[in-house]
Amino acid sequence: MSDALSRLCSELIAAGQFFHSRGWVPATSSNFSARLDAETLLITSSGQHKGRLEAGAGFLRVDLQGVSLDAGKRPSAETGLHMLMYRRDPAMGCVLHTHSVNATVLSMRMQQVALEGYEVQKAFPGVETHEGSLLIPVFPNSQDIPALAREVDAWLEANPQTVGYLIRGHGLYTWGATVADAQRHVEALEFLFECYYRQLLLDR
Ligand SMILES: CSCCC(=O)C(=O)COP(=O)(O)O
Numbered sequence: 674m675s676d677a678l679s680r681l682c683s684e685l686i687a688a689g690q691f692f693h694s695r696g697w698v699p700a701t702s703s704n705f706s707a708r709l710d711a712e713t714l715l716i717t718s719s720g721q722h723k724g725r726l727e728a729g730a731g732f733l734r735v736d737l738q739g740v741s742l743d744a745g746k747r748p749s750a751e752t753g754l755h756m757l758m759y760r761r762d763p764a765m766g767c768v769l770h771t772h773s774v775n776a777t778v779l780s781m782r783m784q785q786v787a788l789e790g791y792e793v794q795k796a797f798p799g800v801e802t803h804e805g806s807l808l809i810p811v812f813p814n815s816q817d818i819p820a821l822a823r824e825v826d827a828w829l830e831a832n833p834q835t836v837g838y839l840i841r842g843h844g845l846y847t848w849g850a851t852v853a854d855a856q857r858h859v860e861a862l863e864f865l866f867e868c869y870y871r872q873l874l875l876d877r
């Protein structure tokens with residue numbers, strides 16, 4: 674195993690353990706990927722518990738179309754949602770998908786989540802103030818991942834400043850230039866979803 678591959682596996686394993694400790698990757702939900710080079714991605718294999726990933730069985734390499742480069746290993750069922758991000762941006766280094774309670778419940782009630790007025794919005798690149806709005810779109814869930822990927826791609830084309838999105842009744846996708854950046858974005862969005870949810874309760 675190359676040094677880069679081993680380092681990225683370790684980073685994604687640690688991210689999974691952290692997310693599991695927070696209850697954001699229940700059962701075998703969620704999937705993670707990272708860029709190995711211009712044409713090659715590392716992604717979790719389908720059906721793994723993301724809090725208990727292991728370097729060997731837990732991951733495989735795929736090309737930019739999501740085709741497995743490691744015979745006998747099956748990539749995440751949602752590989753298409755990861756690959757669209759790497760095809761869009763050569764600087765994209767990591768895509769993380771989680772299934773927290775807050776992300777799931779909010780996605781069942783909201784058409785979009787507009788995060789406004791929170792200092793933690795500054796966790797995202799280019800955000801210098803709490804005064805703007807971070808708009809998190811909610812897409813209908815679908816088992817047709819290529820169709821869902823096309824819908825997300827069209828949204829991102831029109832709204833390139835988007836930092837993450839929700840899939841209804843399903844979970845969160847966010848990303849970054851490195852595993853650490855993407856992990857920070859998951860943590861920031863989960864904090865913001867918790868604040869948003871509690872505010873909704875107070876405002877009732
Ligand atoms: C048990 S959760 C259903 C599948 C899912 O939404 C998910 O994130 C995990 O799928 P994968 O194929 O990546 O294990």
Ligand SMILES: [Zn+2]
Pocket residue numbers: 702703704751770772843844
């Ligand atoms: Zn999922």
